Amino acid sequence: MIRDLIDKNLYDDALSLYIEMVKDVVFPDDFTFPLVLMACSSIVGLREGQQVHSHLIKQGFSIGNVYVQNSLMHMYSSCDKLHFARQVFDEMPVKSLVSWNTMIAGYSKLNAHVFVPDCRGLQDAILLYALMRHRCISPDKFTFTVVLRACASVPAVLEGHQVHAHVVKFGLESDGFVKNGMVDMYSKFGDMGYARKVFDEIPNKDLVSWNALIAGFIRLGDMGSAEALFRDMAERDIVTWNAMITGYARSEHASEALALFRQMQAEGIRPNAVTIVGVLSACSLLGALSLGMWLHAYSDEHGFSSNEYVSATLIDMYAKCGDIGKAFYVFERMPYRDVVAWDVMIEGFAMNGRGQEALRLFERMKMKGVEPDEITFVGVLSACSHAGLVDEAFKHFESMGSEFGILPKVEHFTCLVDLLGRAGRLRDALELIETMPMNPDSVIWGALLSACRIHGDIELAECALQHIVQIGSDDAANYVLLANIYSKKAKWEEAVKVRQLMKSKGLSKEPGCSLIELAGEVHEFLAGDVSHPQYSNISTKLDDLVRNLKAAGYVPKIGSALRDMVEEEENALHHHSEKIAVAFGLISTDPGTMIRIVKNLRICEDCHCALKLIARLEGREIIVRDRSRFHQFCKDGTCSCSDYW
Ligand code: ZN
Ligand code: ZN
Numbered sequence: 001m002i003r004d005l006i007d008k009n010l011y012d013d014a015l016s017l018y019i020e021m022v023k024d025v026v027f028p029d030d031f032t033f034p035l036v037l038m039a040c041s042s043i044v045g046l047r048e049g050q051q052v053h054s055h056l057i058k059q060g061f062s063i064g065n066v067y068v069q070n071s072l073m074h075m076y077s078s079c080d081k082l083h084f085a086r087q088v089f090d091e092m093p094v095k096s097l098v099s100w101n102t103m104i105a106g107y108s109k110l111n112a113h114v115f116v117p118d119c120r121g122l123q124d125a126i127l128l129y130a131l132m133r134h135r136c137i138s139p140d141k142f143t144f145t146v147v148l149r150a151c152a153s154v155p156a157v158l159e160g161h162q163v164h165a166h167v168v169k170f171g172l173e174s175d176g177f178v179k180n181g182m183v184d185m186y187s188k189f190g191d192m193g194y195a196r197k198v199f200d201e202i203p204n205k206d207l208v209s210w211n212a213l214i215a216g217f218i219r220l221g222d223m224g225s226a227e228a229l230f231r232d233m234a235e236r237d238i239v240t241w242n243a244m245i246t247g248y249a250r251s252e253h254a255s256e257a258l259a260l261f262r263q264m265q266a267e268g269i270r271p272n273a274v275t276i277v278g279v280l281s282a283c284s285l286l287g288a289l290s291l292g293m294w295l296h297a298y299s300d301e302h303g304f305s306s307n308e309y310v311s312a313t314l315i316d317m318y319a320k321c322g323d324i325g326k327a328f329y330v331f332e333r334m335p336y337r338d339v340v341a342w343d344v345m346i347e348g349f350a351m352n353g354r355g356q357e358a359l360r361l362f363e364r365m366k367m368k369g370v371e372p373d374e375i376t377f378v379g380v381l382s383a384c385s386h387a388g389l390v391d392e393a394f395k396h397f398e399s400m401g402s403e404f405g406i407l408p409k410v411e412h413f414t415c416l417v418d419l420l421g422r423a424g425r426l427r428d429a430l431e432l433i434e435t436m437p438m439n440p441d442s443v444i445w446g447a448l449l450s451a452c453r454i455h456g457d458i459e460l461a462e463c464a465l466q467h468i469v470q471i472g473s474d475d476a477a478n479y480v481l482l483a484n485i486y487s488k489k490a491k492w493e494e495a496v497k498v499r500q501l502m503k504s505k506g507l508s509k510e511p512g513c514s515l516i517e518l519a520g521e522v523h524e525f526l527a528g529d530v531s532h533p534q535y536s537n538i539s540t541k542l543d544d545l546v547r548n549l550k551a552a553g554y555v556p557k558i559g560s561a562l563r564d565m566v567e568e569e570e571n572a573l574h575h576h577s578e579k580i581a582v583a584f585g586l587i588s589t590d591p592g593t594m595i596r597i598v599k600n601l602r603i604c605e606d607c608h609c610a611l612k613l614i615a616r617l618e619g620r621e622i623i624v625r626d627r628s629r630f631h632q633f634c635k636d637g638t639c640s641c642s643d644y645w
Contacts, residue, residue, distance in 0.1 A: 002035050011039040015048055027059065034071040041078035049075040066096045073099065077106030082121065100132050101142050108150045125150040126159050139166065141175045148181035152188040160185050173201075180208045187216025192225070211239050218247035223256070238272055246278035249285065255522065257282035258291065273307045280313040287598035287625060288517045289321040296330075308334070312341045319348025322596055322623040322630055339373055346379035352630050353640040355387025362396075374406055381415035385422060386629070386641075393419050410436075414444045421451020422644055426460055442473035449478055453485050454644060461485045476507040477601065484605075514577035515598040516585050525580040528572065532584065541583040546574055549613050557606040573606050578624060582611065586618060594621045602627050602645065612637050 002021075005014040018036045021028065028036070033056060040049035053072060063069060069092050076085035089095070089103045107125035109118060129147045132139065139147075144167055151160035164182060172178050179202045186195035192213075199205070199213050210233055217226040230236070230244055241264050248257035261279045264271065271279075276299055283292035296314055299305045305314070311334050318327035331337070331345045342365045349358035362380050365372065372380075377400050384393035397416060400406045413436045420429035429448055433440050445464045452461035465482045468475075479502040486495035502508075512527040525532065532538060556573050578599050585595040603611075603626040615622045616637035624631045632640035 002032065002039075006035060006039055006042075009042075011042045014039045015043075015045070018052075022055065028055065030061075030065050030068050033061070033068045037068075037071040037075045041075045044079055046079040046081060049079060063091055064093055066092065066094055066099065070096065070098050070102055073102050073106070077102065082106055082124075097137065097140060097143070100128070100137060101140070101146065104128050104132075104143060104150075105146050108146050108153075110146055110149075119154060122150040122154050123156070126154070126156055129163070130159075133166070138170060141172050141178050144170075144172060144175075144178045145181045148178070148185045152181075152185035155185075155189050157189050157191075160189065174203075176202070176204070176206065180206070180212060183209045183216075184212035187212050187219070190216070190220055192216055192220065192222075207235065207237050207240070211237075211243065214240065215243050218243055221251055223247060223251055223253060236269075238269065238275070241269060242272070242274045242278060245275060245282070249278050249282040252285055254282040254285040254288075255524075258286070258288070258522075273304050273310050276304050276310050277313045280310075280317045284313075284317045284320040285598075286515050286517065286522050287321050287596055288520075288522050289318075289323060289596060290517060290520050292317045292321060293326075294520070306335070308336065308338055308341065312344050315341065315344045315348060319344070319352060320625065322352065322625060322632070324348060324352045324354060337370070339370055339376065342370055343373070343375045343379055346376060346383065350379050350383035350386055353386050353632065355383040355385075355389065358383030359387075359389075359392070372404055372406075374409060374412075377406065377408075378411050378415060381412055381419070385415055385419040388419075388422060390419055390423050390425075410438050410441055410444060413438075414447050417444055417447045418451070421448060421454070424455055426451055426455060426457055430460065430463075440467065440471075442468045442471045442475065442478070445471070446475070446478055446481075449481050453481055453488075456485065456489060458485060458489060458491070474505065474507055476502060476509045479507065480509055510601060512577045513600045514581035516581045516596065518585075518588055523581070523584065525577045525584070527577045527580075528575045529577065529580060532580075534584065534587075537587055538580060538583050541587050542574060542579065545579075545583060545586075545610075545614060548617055549610055552613055552617060554610060554613055557604075557609060576604060576607050578603060578607050579610065582614060582622060585622075586620070592619065594623065597622070597624045599624055599626045603631060608639065608643070608645075612639055 002014045002017055005017060036052050037049060040052060061068065069088055073085045073088045076088065085103060085106050089099060092099060104125045107121045107128060109121060126147065147163050151163055167173050167178055179198060182198045183195050186198060195213055195216050199209055202209055214226050214229050226244065226247060245257050245260050248260065257278060276295060280292060280295055299310055304310045311330060314330045315327045318330065327345065327348050331341060334341055346358045346361050349361060358379060380396050381393055393416065397412065400408055413432060416432055417429045420432065429451060433444055433448065445467045449461055449464040452464060461482055465478060468478050479498055483495045483498040486498065514525050516523050578597055581597050582595060603624055611622055611624065611633045615633035615635055619635050621635060622633040629641060629645055
């Protein structure tokens with residue numbers, strides 16, 4: 001009867017029946033106990049399991065019964081009580097292979113109901129395997145599958161290679177499961193040569209090994225090799241598609257991610273929550289708002305919106321596409337919000353220049369009893385920075401340690417440097433960098449350098465760049481920034497020197513690139529780009545714009561040493577990617593429609609000045625998301641950043 005109930009997954013009923021049996025003074029035997037313990041494992045019933053264990057002892061059951069003892073170990077490891085399982089294991093006078101496997105699998109959390117990687121447990125699994133080998137007990141393919149997985153997850157490279165040698169020694173290298181385990185292990189080690197070699201030896205490759213190999217290439221950021229494998233696959237499952245889409249989105253190849261998503265739909269594969277999150281993050285990168293909105297509707301329709309992870313990504317997508325109202329709408333409708341949702345919303349407000357709203361939300365978060373984390377404070381401090389609230393920022397910064405026990409990291413100090421820089425307190429910012437408890441990185445010096453640009457402090461800018469060079473950062477943007485500071489002060493020779501230094505170091509500025517989405521399609525423009533099919537219309541509009549701008553009093557801000565070639569330089573300025581994208585947006589949309597642009601670099605002063613005028617002259621709201629923030633150019637000719645960026 002008990003077995004029958006367990007076969008039907010009626011574990012509680014099986015346990016009730018067992019209790020009746022004990023009450024009736026019918027003695028359980030060594031067939032009963034394993035069954036009842038299995039029921040306890042299945043419902044993760046530690047209390048019930050311990051009762052059965054005590055019955056075992058009361059009945060004077062011999063610990064010599066391997067089968068019963070194995071069931072007991074399995075029960076304890078299912079309930080995540082590994083030290084109890086180990087005690088049973090250690091007291092067993094005779095152990096079978098199953099005993100070893102059960103204990104190793106327990107340490108690897110293979111028996112547990114929720115898999116949470118636990119490095120110490122995994123190392124214990126590897127140690128127990130070593131003990132097993134020491135006692136000359138032959139492992140089987142189950143042992144290997146578990147140990148390989150443990151080595152992969154730690155990662156334990158040396159041990160992994162030894163296990164590989166044992167696999168060969170025991171003649172199991174042709175087993176499919178073991179092979180999959182090895183491909184996965186080498187992929188996780190980042191040793192793609194070995195992974196590929198083992199993979200090529202598998203005669204009938206199944207999806208698991210394909211997916212493991214692809215995942216390995218993606219982890220290394222080698223999307224080319226991943227893509228080649230992907231194309232070779234005869235069949236793909238959702239894991240494959242998700243790995244590729246997420247891989248592309250994470251490596252900022254957003255258009256490829258979207259293209260794959262379209263192909264996936266064309267092939268009739270149904271996306272799941274992981275897919276949606278991957279595609280949404282691609283939308284955020286590209287500023288593809290209408291596709292993002294479509295995904296939102298799709299998520300509502302297919303029940304993904306209740307997934308917290310999907311909701312948080314939706315908030316992030318709307319915030320990064322500049323639709324902060326929609327982001328807040330999603331946030332307010334979440335039935336349950338974890339700290340990630342609050343963080344994303346606070347950061348969303350901050351980067352959209354809504355500092356006060358971000359801070360109000362932070363107060364609400366604390367009132368709701370949600371414990372803030374490090375990321376929350378990056379959002380809070382940058383909100384203060386965007387809103388120019390110096391005292392408030394320092395108050396929050398103090399509270400990190402005193403109220404929440406969070407140790408400030410260099411990111412938090414960077415926010416403060418940005419804030420002080422914005423407020424014109426450059427010397428205070430420098431002092432903060434010099435006295436903070438950790439070594440400054442190139443990002444924090446970069447923040448100071450940006451502040452020097454706004455306030456035209458050449459001496460400090462030189463000092464900041466020196467530090468950046470010393471740290472060994474080769475971000476060309478910093479050199480360009482210093483060159484611009486020199487140009488602004490008409491120090492042409494120095495500006496030329498910086499550009500030459502850049503050249504001698506083989507650094508070139510990342511080309512400017514602006515994206516604009518129209519009717520679900522993302523158009524990309526590079527600086528000076530003439531490749532767009534509608535280029536002649538765009539060019540006419542650009543000339544128009546420049547004429548109107550000049551009539552309105554605009555003077556091109558030529559910040560370069562090439563004074564003799566003013567005309568050429570001016571022409572280059574007018575063909576910065578964001579200007580081309582805006583011209584295209586103006587001719588392709590109805591009058592009055594808002595124009596949204598995503599730009600990969602920081603917007604230059606000339607474009608900033610020109611776009612403010614264009615917004616006024618054309619009566620259009622223009623939103624530009626550059627590398628660090630949003631600029632909302634309003635119809636009255638102002639920008640939401642108050643000209644500080
Ligand atoms: Zn520009
Ligand atoms: Zn601005």
